[in-house]
Amino acid sequence: MNAKIKSDEIVLSVKNLTKNFDKLEVLKGIDIDVKKGEVVAVIGPSGCGKSTFLRCLNCMEDPTGGVIMFQGENLVDRKVDINVHRQKIGMVFQQFNLFNNLTIIKNITLAPNVVALGNLRKAKCKNFFIKFANLFRKKDAKKPLIEIKQTKKEIKKANEEKAYALLKRIGLEEKANAYPSTLSGGQKQRIAIIRALAMDPIVMLFDEPTSALDPEMVGEVLDLMKQLAIDGMTMVIVTHEMGFAREVADRVVFIDEGRIKEESAPAEFFSNPKNDRLKDFLSKVL
Amino acid sequence: MIDWAKLWNSFTFQFIDKGGYKEVLRGLGATVQIAVFGLIIGIIVGMFIAIIKVMPKYNFFAKILDKFAVVYVAIFRGTPMVVQLLVGHYFLRPLIGWTCDPLIEAIVIFGLNSGAYVSEIMRGGIQSIDVGQLEAGRAVGLTFWTAMFRIVIPQAIKNIIPTLGNEFITLVKETSVASFVTVLDLYRAFEQIGYASYSFLIPYLVLALIYIVLIVIITIGVKLIERRLKKNERKN
Ligand SMILES: Nc1ncnc2c1ncn2[C@@H]1O[C@H](COP(=O)(O)OP(=O)(O)O)[C@@H](O)[C@H]1O
Ligand SMILES: [Mg+2]
Numbered sequence: 001m002n003a004k005i006k007s008d009e010i011v012l013s014v015k016n017l018t019k020n021f022d023k024l025e026v027l028k029g030i031d032i033d034v035k036k037g038e039v040v041a042v043i044g045p046s047g048c049g050k051s052t053f054l055r056c057l058n059c060m061e062d063p064t065g066g067v068i069m070f071q072g073e074n075l076v077d078r079k080v081d082i083n084v085h086r087q088k089i090g091m092v093f094q095q096f097n098l099f100n101n102l103t104i105i106k107n108i109t110l111a112p113n114v115v116a117l118g119n120l121r122k123a124k125c126k127n128f129f130i131k132f133a134n135l136f137r138k139k140d141a142k143k144p145l146i147e148i149k150q151t152k153k154e155i156k157k158a159n160e161e162k163a164y165a166l167l168k169r170i171g172l173e174e175k176a177n178a179y180p181s182t183l184s185g186g187q188k189q190r191i192a193i194i195r196a197l198a199m200d201p202i203v204m205l206f207d208e209p210t211s212a213l214d215p216e217m218v219g220e221v222l223d224l225m226k227q228l229a230i231d232g233m234t235m236v237i238v239t240h241e242m243g244f245a246r247e248v249a250d251r252v253v254f255i256d257e258g259r260i261k262e263e264s265a266p267a268e269f270f271s272n273p274k275n276d277r278l279k280d281f282l283s284k285v286l
Numbered sequence: 287m288i289d290w291a292k293l294w295n296s297f298t299f300q301f302i303d304k305g306g307y308k309e310v311l312r313g314l315g316a317t318v319q320i321a322v323f324g325l326i327i328g329i330i331v332g333m334f335i336a337i338i339k340v341m342p343k344y345n346f347f348a349k350i351l352d353k354f355a356v357v358y359v360a361i362f363r364g365t366p367m368v369v370q371l372l373v374g375h376y377f378l379r380p381l382i383g384w385t386c387d388p389l390i391e392a393i394v395i396f397g398l399n400s401g402a403y404v405s406e407i408m409r410g411g412i413q414s415i416d417v418g419q420l421e422a423g424r425a426v427g428l429t430f431w432t433a434m435f436r437i438v439i440p441q442a443i444k445n446i447i448p449t450l451g452n453e454f455i456t457l458v459k460e461t462s463v464a465s466f467v468t469v470l471d472l473y474r475a476f477e478q479i480g481y482a483s484y485s486f487l488i489p490y491l492v493l494a495l496i497y498i499v500l501i502v503i504i505t506i507g508v509k510l511i512e513r514r515l516k517k518n519e520r521k522n
Binding site for chain 1: 416418419424427428432437
């Protein structure tokens with residue numbers, strides 16, 4: 001298996017997660033802890049709720065109940081600022097979902113720029129008030145200003161350089177100024193992956209990232225994901241690529257009827273399944 | 287038989303000798319201003335209404351906004367333009383003690399009216415963009431409004447340019463009712479020229495011609511914009 005160092009630090013902790021669409025109970029209580037650097041593959045029959053589970057993890061679907069602990073906060077709680085946490089949870093979709101109105105480089109830098117420039121604006125705004133309040137403070141009681149390390153221009157430049165480095169990594173630098181409509185499916189999905197990477201996520205979620213690809217392009221995407229796994233990225237991957245799950249995952253999870261029916265290391269999972277539904281499922285897909 | 291020489295004389299008399307062209311230019315200015323600024327206001331108002339309508343209705347605030355949007359569109363689409371102008375001019379104007387130029391008043395009312403129509407156009411445009419892109423934006427931590435303005439709206443506007451062009455043409459033609467509230471628009475200018483010498487045939491023919499020319503110009507402009515945007519897409 002991967003030679004990466006595993007700590008016992010839990011990145012994402014899910015307790016009794018439930019999700020209903022009106023009357024339809026899709027998730028009936030999912031418990032799972034994802035450790036730092038771990039790769040979890042999620043498999044299960046179509047319509048069993050794999051996508052729903054994944055989309056609940058970053059609250060793209062609002063969970064009906066349960067607890068999702070991430071960065072010391074419960075994401076299910078409506079009072080939590082979900083946008084801040086989503087910046088650290090990368091998500092890759094089956095349909096790539098690149099921003100069609102933006103060039104590749106802008107696709108990658110949009111969110112990092114918006115976030116960093118937003119923070120800069122907030123810091124400047126706070127400094128303004130601190131300065132104002134300092135006018136009325138005694139000399140030795142003046143509050144220090146928030147340190148601003150980078151100007152707007154420097155932030156944009158740094159983000160762009162980083163985006164180019166990521167593009168170089170996947171060998172697509174020459175596409176930086178192209179629009180998404182000119183790329184192949186495999187290229188689009190690899191861009192989507194590095195677009196998520198540009199935010200330095202703590203964990204990445206993949207929802208059948210190769211299902212919409214022509215067969216000859218599946219390899220390039222899986223190779224990139226394997227690279228991420230080797231580099232120690234924490235990943236939760238919904239997939240139908242059993243070979244990939246067996247090779248790259250540290251743990252495979254079988255979801256059926258809204259629950260986790262079986263989970264184990266891939267060797268055990270595929271060679272010695274215990275649940276009958278899983279046996280049945282594996283016999284159909286292998 | 288039409289006596290062309292007589293018509294020509296009548297034309298030069300009404301428009302040149304009596305200075306009718308000045309009124310035409312002033313009327314043209316008013317008409318263009320109402321249509322252009324009305325459309326700009328309409329696009330801004332319509333965009334917000336459309337976004338409110340597609341916004342997830344989680345909290346109370348969003349629900350209230352949605353109700354407001356529904357009522358707004360019902361009022362402005364459910365009554366004729368003239369009635370809105372008249373109510374604005376003879377009821378709301380004294381009510382809030384507004385004393386501006388009737389031209390400004392017409393621009394505002396045309397803008398609000400157009401906003402109701404543009405909101406429906408814009409909503410169609412927004413819904414034509416697959417929701418995956420919005421989700422991808424939200425998934426990297428952009429707020430709903432940021433994702434909307436940076437990703438969805440630019441593409442939506444591009445898709446609805448031809449329909450917005452139609453809305454603009456409708457506005458240009460509808461400006462003729464602004465004369466009901468004492469705006470000296472194109473229609474009013476020609477009416478005055480007609481009354482000045484009690485001869486209406488030529489003025490109204492020229493009026494029709496000017497409207498047609500305006501609308502042809504707009505149609506060509508919209509086509510050019512469309513082509514520009516398409517070219518942009520194919521770069522590389
Ligand atoms: N937005 C939604 N509204 C209503 N039902 C939904 C929605 N999304 C998914 N479902 C239902 O939830 C179930 C699980 O869907 P999904 O999570 O997409 O399954 P999977 O990804 O495992 O194929 C399906 O029965 C589907 O019809
Ligand atoms: Mg799915």
